[in-house]
Amino acid sequence: MTTSVLSGSAKHHGLAAHEVVLLLETDAHRGLGVLEAGERLGRYGPNTLPPAKGAGLLRRILSQFHHPLIYVLNAAGVITAVLGEYVDSAVIFGVVLINAVIGFIQESKAEAALEGLRSMARTQATVIRDGHRRIVASEDLVPGDLVLLDAGDKVPADMRLIRLAELRINESALTGESVPVGKDEVVLAEPVPVADRHNMAYSDTLVTTGSGAGIVIATGAETELGQIHRLVGSAQILDTPLTQKLAGFSKILTVAILALAAVTFAVGLLRGHDAVETFTAAIALAVGAIPEGLPAAVTITLAIGVTRMARRRAVIRRLPAVETLGSTTVICSDKTGTLTENQMTVRNLWTTAGLYEVTGSGYVPHGALHSPAGEMTTVDADHALRWTLLAGAACNDAALTHRDGHWDIVGDPTEGAMVVVANKAGFASDQVKSMLAREATIPFSSDRQYMATLHRDATSGTSHGQVVLAKGGVERMLELCGAQMDADGTVGGLDRDVVLEAAGELARRGLRVLATAMRPATGAEDFAEDRLPGGMVLIGLQAMLDPPRAAATTAVAACRTAGIKVKMITGDHAATATAIAGQVGLLDPTETGKDRVLTGADLAALPAEELPDAVDRAAVFARVSPEQKLRLVEALQARGHVVAMTGDGVNDAPALRQAGIGVAMGASGTEVAKDAADMVLTDDDFATIEAAVEEGRGVFDNLTKFITWTLPTNIGEGLVILAAILFGAALPILPTQILWINMTTAVALGLMLAFEPKETGIMTRPPRDPDQPLLTRALMARILLVSALLVAGSWWLFQWELDNGASVAEARTAAVNVFVVVEAFYLFSCRSLTRSAWRIGMFTNRWLIAGVTVQAVGQLAITYLPAMNALFGTAPIDGGTWLRILGIALAASLVVAVDKRLRRPA
Structure with a gap:
């Protein structure tokens, strides 16, 4: 069991460095001894997170049989075997087994799709043990280890920093803060939040610049990362709207079927029928009324949705997640890396000539400069602009790289943005180095708050x-x-008020503003730090931000059109979050009010009873902690919302797990976030969420269509058996024939609805009400109507055939074919629950045509093949009977078309 050695209420950031060294019984220069490190590894355990608990193989197999309708089928199979009806029993158990195999295979495929994303990446750490520098696996670190950090390193454990040099760490994965945090050794007050603990370095964060050394104070599950991992484990995994509705629907249907079977048995006994025959008839009713194909149809329809989502760059980990997106009413999105590029970009440059606009986004060095008048310009027209670009690129430790067609930055993202904007203006990095070769540096520090460099100037700008x-x-x-420098290169008096006003206006837009300055130098002795104040010439300002993704604005607008609220939840500052929210359309400029943007402090001050309403109203939540993200999701769920939570950081994981569907970023997301999510976006693009919602709505539509199509058959079969008992007549269809109808039509006909294209306008209608039943009153009325048509048509034809000299086997064959042919005609009607089949095109779903063809071949086989006749109790029928069957199917289709027309929304 991993642990921290610090107990009680004290926190390491509130202790002096030497106190931490004493507390952990280590050495600030020699580190731990090798033997002591080994002993502590055995005591505290490896520096890894505990593996996620998953269902075992046997449990996953048994879960396929955990369904009320399957329970009834199993019972029916056992009873028919006891009664000696071995063929019927074998067919029933065969149906159950097929369902289980299909469900297990599809769930296994979905789980395997993310197998490569499950475990945390293995890293190495540089430590000092016994006074010697060593490279060890990060999982072998223990509390008390002295770890060295350099630019590019991933922090391997939680550490109290004891020595550092210009150390800056990107903690966005943990805190949501988009800008790297400068570190120092100052002792802090205990109540300081994680994002402001500048004397600490936390596991899974990234060193961007500088170097440092720290004492490991917590490993594995006891790190900040580990605490979030525990929150993920404690979050309740909610049933999806579909699974909730299907579970309730199945229970009601099971009770109704058993009650109807009991009534049938009782009525048969009261009429003096043989008890065994009556019991067999009751079992036939139960088997007929159960939609055996429903579990398989749900699994396969969701699996098809998974396949479609994979083509749209999303990997589904749990099958019902596809449908959940279709029922989503709120999307809670992280900002950094989700709505934004997670690439700082200079948007504006300011000189005394005015404000310049910069086009282009991210680290791709393509874009243009536009003058204050809005015209495309070059640096030649403004000397101050030229020098502010050169200063930003030369007084800089970041590097722009291009590998495999991808542009990236090595170093601090803020410095990287300045390198990129210089490239856009024509100052390539190699050119800048040749023009301004660096000779000395005064590095940036949190105390100094600036960086200065001395260069050999190869240009004609200085003498x-x-x-x-x-x-x-x-x-x-x-x-x-x-x-300060003017546009013509002359140096004049500094107007502080004008500069501050320009910087303030840019800051109010949510931009991070840096100033640049220069001055000629006579030699290295002129570069002393105490010689700089008062002697520099201000040349300009550079204003930057992490820009929105190109498709984010369109995706947010599409979600709002679809009736889905989009809320930003970030650990970043309120001003930055507000600016991005305005750009992507989360904040309506015509709406004002403090309740539209809430900070973590605002949320903490809200009484618990007021939190759900406040969260529902707000659109942006800034500077929130992981615990508060979890509370926000829970508050929205308390309001009845189906919540989708998107994110990429460790700090998003608990909320991802708690949400109705967690959506993690595949490329930039942490492994903890991916493990907690139901869906992973391989392209990290928020716009894919819109596609996922559209796909989910299509899946729910197709499942509703399948249920609307299949239930009339089951109800009709049950009512036919009941009618036979009530009238004391022979059964029009047998249990084995019922199973043939249910399973073959479910596979060959019903499942073809899973391939039905999404209907037009699917993203212009509001989300489904979470409280709305699976089937509306109008659909239930249609189901009962078609059931009645099936009962009337099959009963009439069964009696007609008997009255006209046909055998019982021939009459039953006619009744079986009535059910199948009416189902085939009704299938085309169910392609849209509101529009005519002719209006959506007869051949837009070619799978459906193929399925009808396969079913037709099957019906000919069961009708005319002797082996099938012997197995299912059927017999060949003549052409006149087929004409009567087609007539019944055509009449039923016309009645359904009229009903659809009368019930069509205005």
Whole structure:
């Protein structure tokens, strides 16, 4: 069992570094001894998260039989075997087994699709043990280890930093903060939230710049990552709307079937029929009324949805997740990496000439500069613009890379943005290095709040051959500057108010603003830090943000058109979150009010009874903790919403697990987020959510169509048996014939509805009401109507055949074919529950034509093949009987068409 060695209420960030060293019984320079590290590894366990508990093979197999309708079928199979009806019993058990095999195979495929995403990536760590530098597997780290960090390293465990040099860590996966956090060794007050613990480094975060050393204070399950993992494990996995409705529907149907079978048996005994024959008839009624193909149809329809989603760059881990998206009423989206590119981009440049716009997004160095007048421009027209671009690119430690057609940044994303904008303006990185070869550096620090570099100037811009460049926070840079450069290159007085006003306006847009400055230098001695204040020349401002994804605005608008609320939940600052929300359309500019944007502090101050209403109203939640994300999802669920939660960070995992469907990012997402999610987007694009919702709605439609199609047959079969008992007549259809009808039509006919294309306008209608029953009153009325038509048609033809000299076997064969042919005609009507089959096109679903053809061949086989006649008690019928069957089917279709027309929404 992994653990932290610190007990009580004290926190490591609230202790001095030497106190942490003493508490963990280690050495700040030599680290732990090798033997001591081994002993602690045995005591605390490996630095890994506990594996997720999954259902075993036997449990997964048995779960396929865990269904009320399957229970009834199994009981019917046992009873028919006891009564000596071995053929009937074998057919019943065969149906049950086929259903189980189909369900198991499809669920196994869905689980295997994410097998490569389940385990956390193995990393290595650099440690000091016995005074020697060693490389060890991160899973072998123990509390007390002295770990060294460098740029590009993934932090392998929770650590109290004891030494550092310009260390900055990207903690977006843990906190949602999009900008790397500068670290220091200052002792902090205990109540400080994780995002503000600057003397700590946390597991699974990434070092962007600088270096440092820290003492491991927690490993495995006791890290911040591990605590979130526990939250994920404790979150309740909710049944989906479909599984909830099907479970309720199946229970009601099971009770109704058993009650009807009991009534049939009782009526038969009261009429003096033989008890065994009556019991057999009651079993036939139960078998007939059970939609045996429903479990398989649900599984296969969802599996087809999984396949379609995979083509649209989404991997489904749980089959019902496809349908859940179709019922979603709220999407809670993370900001960084989900709605945004997670790539800082310079959007504006400011000089005394005015505000320039920069086009292009992310790290791709393609874009253009537009002058304050809105015209495309170059750097030649503004000397200050030229120098602010050069200063941003040269006074910089980031590098732009291009591999396999993909542009990326090595180093700090903010510095990377400045390199990219310089490239857009024509200053390639190699060119900048040749123009301004660096000779010395004053690195950035949280105390200094700027970075300065000395360069050999190969341009004609200075007369001394050397130049000092600097960049940093606006107010700090103003302290260093005593003048500013104009567009023509002349240097004049510094107007602090104008600069601050321009920076403030950019900041209000949610942009991060940095100032750039320069001055000629006479030599290295002129580069001392104490020589800079007052002597620098302000040249311009660069304003950047993590831009929205290109398709995010369209996707958000489509979701809102579909009646789905989209809410942003992020650990970033409120101003940044508000700016992005406005750009993607989450905030309506005509609506105002503080309740539209809430921070974590606002949520903490809300009474529990007011939280659901406040969460329902708000569109943006900023600076929230992982626990609060979980509370937000729970609050929305308390309001009756079906919640989809998207995210990519460790901090998103608990909410992903609690939500009706968790959607993780596949490329940039952490393994913890993927493991907690129901669906993983391989392209990390929020726009894929819109496609997923559309696909989910189509799946729910097709399942509803299948149920609307299959139930009339089951009800009709049961009522035919009941009518025979009531009238003391021979059974028009036998149990084995009923099973033939139910299973062959479910596979050859009903399942073809799973391939039905999505209907037009599917994304313009509101989400399904979570409280709405699986079948509406109108659909139930249609089901009962078709059931009545099947009972009347089959009973009439059965009696007609008997009255006209046909044998009982021939009459039953005619009745069986009535059920199948009417079902085939009705299938075309069920392709749309509101529109005419002619209006949607007869050949837009070629699978359906193929299924009808296969079913027709099967009906000819059961009617005319001697072996099938012997097995199912059928007999050949003549052409006149077929004409009567087709007449009944045509009449039933006309009645259904009239009913659909009368019930069509206005």
